[in-house]
Amino acid sequence: MPYRPILGRFLQKPEDAGRVRVAVRVRPRNDEDLYYDSELIDCLELQPELRRLKLRKNNWSSESYIFDDVFTESASQKRVYEAVAKPVVETVLSGYNGTVMAYGQTGTGKTYTIGSLGNDNSSERGIMVRALEDVLAEISPGLDNLSISYLQLYLEAIHDLLAPDKNNIALTKDSKSGEVCLPGATVVEISDIDQFLQVLQTGEKNRHASNTKMNARSSRSHAILVVHIQRSSKGKDENEFLSVNINNSEEFPHLSAFFKSKLLIIDLAGSERIDESGVDGQMLEEAKFINLSLNSLGKCINALAENSTHIPTRDSKLTRLLSDSFGGTARTSLIITVSPSARHYSQTSSTIMFGQRAMKVVNAVKLKEDYDSESKYRKLECQIDSLTSELEKQQKDKLHLERRLYEREMTLAEAENKLFEAEKKLAVAEEKPAATSEGQVEGSTYQVTVAFNEMEVTDLMRKLEEKRSRHAKMEQQLTEFLQNGTWKFAEATSMINLLIKLENHQAAAVASPRTQAMVIWFALIPIALLSLYFLW
Numbered sequence: 001m002p003y004r005p006i007l008g009r010f011l012q013k014p015e016d017a018g019r020v021r022v023a024v025r026v027r028p029r030n031d032e033d034l035y036y037d038s039e040l041i042d043c044l045e046l047q048p049e050l051r052r053l054k055l056r057k058n059n060w061s062s063e064s065y066i067f068d069d070v071f072t073e074s075a076s077q078k079r080v081y082e083a084v085a086k087p088v089v090e091t092v093l094s095g096y097n098g099t100v101m102a103y104g105q106t107g108t109g110k111t112y113t114i115g116s117l118g119n120d121n122s123s124e125r126g127i128m129v130r131a132l133e134d135v136l137a138e139i140s141p142g143l144d145n146l147s148i149s150y151l152q153l154y155l156e157a158i159h160d161l162l163a164p165d166k167n168n169i170a171l172t173k174d175s176k177s178g179e180v181c182l183p184g185a186t187v188v189e190i191s192d193i194d195q196f197l198q199v200l201q202t203g204e205k206n207r208h209a210s211n212t213k214m215n216a217r218s219s220r221s222h223a224i225l226v227v228h229i230q231r232s233s234k235g236k237d238e239n240e241f242l243s244v245n246i247n248n249s250e251e252f253p254h255l256s257a258f259f260k261s262k263l264l265i266i267d268l269a270g271s272e273r274i275d276e277s278g279v280d281g282q283m284l285e286e287a288k289f290i291n292l293s294l295n296s297l298g299k300c301i302n303a304l305a306e307n308s309t310h311i312p313t314r315d316s317k318l319t320r321l322l323s324d325s326f327g328g329t330a331r332t333s334l335i336i337t338v339s340p341s342a343r344h345y346s347q348t349s350s351t352i353m354f355g356q357r358a359m360k361v362v363n364a365v366k367l368k369e370d371y372d373s374e375s376k377y378r379k380l381e382c383q384i385d386s387l388t389s390e391l392e393k394q395q396k397d398k399l400h401l402e403r404r405l406y407e408r409e410m411t412l413a414e415a416e417n418k419l420f421e422a423e424k425k426l427a428v429a430e431e432k433p434a435a436t437s438e439g440q441v442e443g444s445t446y447q448v449t450v451a452f453n454e455m456e457v458t459d460l461m462r463k464l465e466e467k468r469s470r471h472a473k474m475e476q477q478l479t480e481f482l483q484n485g486t487w488k489f490a491e492a493t494s495m496i497n498l499l500i501k502l503e504n505h506q507a508a509a510v511a512s513p514r515t516q517a518m519v520i521w522f523a524l525i526p527i528a529l530l531s532l533y534f535l536w
């Protein structure tokens with residue numbers, strides 16, 4: 001894939017092209033942090049200009065980590081969106097699949113970063129809303145198409161947030177593209193941002209959330225927004241689209257392609273330590289499922305980071321759903337959210353390690369391209385045109401061969417007739433042997449006649465042989481035609497029939513009484529000549 005600066009920072013370094021990008025965001029301190037941490041030292045030291053984060057275990061030991069971006073407590077939603085999600089949105093608009101996902105401990109700001117609607121203050125809008133704003137600003141109404149599905153993965157079942165009675169949506173794989181699909185999910189076409197906000201709000205109401213010790217409104221499910229974009233290249237600057245599938249454009253330069261791409265925006269449920277979140281009953285059950293699926297995601301990321309041959313994608317629905325995002329063909333950006341509080345050191349540390357390993361995952365980013373039905377129709381028309389002209393050419397060849405075959409058969413019959421006549425003359429000459437001197441004169445006349453006829457017979461036999469060898473050549477030519485791969489099946493069948501006809505003719509010719517007589521006469525000629533010689 002050629003490097004194209006138009007796609008922004010994601011493709012700035014060709015060697016970095018498919019790597020999962022990871023940013024870290026620290027949540028502002030809340031009242032609890034301020035209360036508990038008053039006597040504790042900070043466990044995080046951020047150096048955003050160096051994209052570096054220091055995790056301090058105690059006064060003596062600390063570890064430094066480099067990320068693609070480091071956001072402090074004061075980073076705005078706009079800045080986070082522009083650095084983390086906008087490049088993915090741009091590439092999705094260019095025809096790639098993309099994923100933006102938030103991962104982190106419960107209560108660290110994933111939903112705030114990803115799903116904030118900013119109802120009271122638009123500057124609070126999160127990645128989902130900002131991404132849709134950008135997509136809507138970019139696509140052409142009438143030519144392009146934008147639709148969404150909104151789902152949640154709750155207790156290992158996929159629920160439709162836009163149709164709550166659909167609570168076990170199947171997760172399948174497209175046999176052609178290998179892409180993960182959710183065929184039963186509700187798909188809503190989006191035409192403006194207010195409509196999208198309404199749809200998102202409806203979905204939010206249906207999402208499972210509970211009050212825990214760690215978060216007053218803790219998400220108990222992973223939320224998945226699927227944004228489907230279909231863009232036509234019609235009427236657009238060629239350079240705006242990557243020049244893909246050059247083979248096709250060369251073969252069918254007039255075809256207009258369209259691009260179908262998918263953007264996944266995922267707000268994962270937070271990992272939680274049961275003792276810290278203090279949950280029980282149904283919430284405990286939820287926490288177990290959340291931790292289990294996050295655990296399998298961690299295992300997949302580890303396996304991918306280590307270039308392992310086995311990636312345990314099938315261990316959970318979450319990993320199956322994300323198979324294109326990690327180790328697949330999508331462009332993926334991950335934001336990990338952490339708490340500034342030293343009380344959460346171990347959770348912060350494990351989140352950071354998750355982020356570091358995710359940075360090692362490199363996807364084979366691939367452009368999604370398809371043709372609309374009109375283009376497909378024209379492509380088929382082109383194929384039909386070329387098949388028709390091929391067929392016409394073969395029809396001509398076939399007619400030509402048939403004519404030549406007919407001519408050969410005629411000359412063969414003619415030669416056979418002449419031979420027959422000559423043999424008749426020879427027979428007449430042989431019936432008149434010379435006994436007297438008068439008879440001897442007569443005999444010598446006959447002898448000359450016989451010799452003449454004999455020469456004629458020999459000449460005719462030679463000609464007949466020539467015709468036969470030409471016949472055999474034609475037969476061979478036919479066989480070669482049939483072996484030639486360019487012959488289409490119908491034509492091959494008709495040529496086979498022709499060959500059978502030819503063979504039948506030959507067989508009939510061999511078996512015909514005239515041929516048999518000819519053979520007998522050929523055998524008799526030397527005997528007759530010998531008898532004449534002795535008589536003379």
Ligand SMILES: Nc1ncnc2c1ncn2[C@@H]1O[C@H](COP(=O)(O)OP(=O)(O)OP(=O)(O)O)[C@@H](O)[C@H]1O
Nearest residue numbers: 027028106107108109110111112215218219269270
């Ligand atoms: N960067 C931030 N700026 C302002 N407030 C924030 C920020 N990050 C988080 N918060 C606030 O912290 C609280 C918890 O955030 P949020 O619900 O987004 O966490 P979460 O990681 O999604 O938690 P869970 O995993 O339990 O769902 C919310 O009240 C949210 O408004």
